[in-house]
Amino acid sequence: MTEPVVHRAQVAVVGAGPVGVTVANYLGLYGVRTLLIDRSEEIVDYPRAVGMDDECLRSFQGVGLADEMLADMIQNVPLKMFAANGHCLADIRPDTKEFGWPRRNIFMQQLAERALREGLTRYPHVRSLLGHELVRLEQDGTEARLHVAGPDGRRVLVHADYVVAADGGRSTVREQLGIPLSGDTHPRKWVVIECDDDPLDAPYTGLHGDPKRPYVCLDLPYNYRRWEFMLFPGEDAEAMLRPEKVHELLSGHVPDPTALHIIRARVYTHHSRVADRFVDGRVCLVGDAAHLMPPWAGQGMNTGIRDATNVAWKLAAVVSGRSHPRILATYDTERREHARAMVKLSDAIGRFLAPTNTTVARARDTLVRGLTVAPPVRSWLVHMRFKPVPRYTEGIMLHGRRPGRRNSPVGRMFVQPRVETADGRVVPLDETLGEWFALIGYGVDPLVHLDPDSRAFWDRIGTRYLTVVESRSGRSRTERRMSATGSVTVEDVDGTLRDWFAAHEGGVAVVRPDRYLAALAAPRDLGAVTDAFERLIAPSSAVESKDAWRSVPVPEGDAS
Structure with a gap:
């Protein structure tokens, strides 16, 4: 037997779908030696995931790919919920751009995956083994070893410091680790049908609670359309994919189903499950x-992209020596509860669609109509405030004296308004923050309030310092207000940051690489905040417990 080909990497990513390749792009950005492994050599050439939210786009912005994604995307797509009689119950059109991007967008997964894979070509330290399948995973206190089979039967051995398992719902890695996937499998199957010659003038996503057969109809880019139909007990899944049955499902929805060019028809089983541990x-x-x-x-994919953005910077911090490996425990702490919340939301919307009893469906419609009469409820629905936005209560953050306070912004994604740079360019805030941590002061230069030891710590972990000033607060276009310390100075174009800091006590925000707010402090407390963060993330083994971040002392002056 020939000796295996040996590869070495700081991080091995198993699975080259959109989530795995996003992880690889971020690791490439952070300078991590990365190996991407996938059993398939090609991208699946039809739409699968089709919805992308603002948080997801912000993640792609972080690796310089958001504009490429938008080039193939329909932005601000309405979501309509229809009653049993076909009348529209709710027309959901979120218009906020709190995080810098439209909240609801429709895309084609295969096009997004191509953009993500093309993005990897920017990083010579990121390599790919496509057409290679993981056979066995071993790990110990020093490394992980991945035994991989190549396309020609060649054996490959990968030595990696860490592994990211992005290998899908039937994850080989998860199964070999024996991690349960707890939850339910739904009894009803659904048929998904797609065509590329859209016959409808319906530029929205429609959730149709029709008790005769609940269905969903989606307008996709480039003249594609998707239908999803519930199957009833006793209907044979394979038989429903025959051309005559597909045409029957579409009858009543399009003028002539037989004239459509059907790209694919597949039956899906839906699951609501979360792994018992993510690490x-x-x-x-x-x-x-x-x-x-x-x-x-x-x-589904959006939640995975949030996972990718969260775990990538922590892995990069560990392998680069910026942080202690204990911070990886916070990936599980921060992400697992939010994944559960997204599963619950998906189940709740499914329950809206599901009734096949006419009386139950009419009762549902009456209830929804009654609730949406109230302006606060209608606003909550129309602006998609029902979508759980991640709020991390434990992890890499300092919550202050009252961590349970609901209006605290700590642990939430930081806003992203437009700012104006010293050379007069108007850009999204993130373009000025750098790749790692950022200290942002409103009307305050963070560097003025850092002693030399504190400054040395933030410098070691690659921090960017930002001073935000009022728009047009200098003498002229050419004589802008500038920091005397070298801190990056930007103008608050539309007052969003002014209002944000006014609503939340504390003049300096500590923003993480994934753009979540890690702390909010008065300038005088930056020294104490620095000491606390040094205990949280520094590479020292002074705090050995992986749960050390649960009990970090918070400075008395922290007003978050």
């Missing part, structure tokens, strides 16, 4: 390997 030794589970949910909220 096992040197392995982190992301995406469908960590959680499965029905498609009704359009959050």
Whole structure:
């Protein structure tokens, strides 16, 4: 037997779907030696995931790919909920751009995956083994070893410091680690049908609670359309994919089903499951390997991209020596509860669709109509405030004296308004923050309030310092207000940051690489905040417990 080909990497990513390749792009950005492994050489050439939210786009912005994604995307797509009689119950059109991007967008997964894979070509330290299948995973206190089979039967051995399992709902990694995927499998199957010659003038996503047969109808880019129909007990799944049955399902929805060019018809079983743990030794589970949910909220891939953005910076911090390996425990703490919340949302929307009893469906419609009469409820629905936005209560953050305070912004994604740079360019805030941590002061230069030891700590972990000033607060276009310390100075174009800081006590925000707010402090407390963060993330082994971040002392002056 020939000796295996040996590869070495700081991080091995198993699975080259959108979540795995997003992890690889971020690791490439952070300078991590990465190996991407996938059993398939090609991208599946038809739409699967089709919904992308603002948080997801912000993640792609972080690796310089958001504009490429938008080039193939329909932005601000309405979501309509229809009653049993076909009347529209709710027309959901979120218009906020709190995080810098439209909240509801429709895309084609295969086009997004091509953009993500093309993005990897920017990083010579990121390599791919496509057409290679993981056979066995071993790990110990020093490394992980991946035994891989190549396309020609060649054996490959990969030595990696850490592994990211992005290998889907039937994850080989998760199964070998023996991690349960707890939850339910739904009894009803659904047929998904797609065509590329859209016959309808319906530029929205429609959730049709028709008790005769609940269905979903989606307008996709480039003249594609998708239908999803519930199957009833006793209907044979394979038989429903025959051309005559597909045409029967579409009859009544399009003028002539036989004239459509059907790209594919497939039957899906939906799952609502979350892995019992997202971290096992040197392995982190992301995406469908960590959680499965029905498609009704359009959050399966989006939740996985949040996983990717969260875990990538922590892995990069560990392998680069910026942080202690204990911070990887916070990936599980921060992401697993939010994944459960997204599963619950998907299940709730599914229950809206599901009734096949006419009386039950009419009662549902009456209830929804009654609730949406109230302006606060209608606003909550129309602006998609029902979607759980992640709020991390434990992890890499300092919550202050009252961590349970609901209006605290700590642990939430930081806003992203437009700012104006010293050379007069108007850009999204993130373009000025750098790749790692950022200290942002409103009308305050953070560097003025850091002693030399504190400054040395933030410098070691690659921090960017930002001073935000009022728009047009200098003498002229050419004589802008500038920091005397070298801190980056930007103008608050539309007052969003002014209002944000006014609403939340504390003049300096500590923003993490994934753009979540890690702390909010008065300038005088930055020294104490620095000491606390040094205990949280520094590479020192002074705090050995992986749960050390649960009890970090918070400075008395922290007003978050």
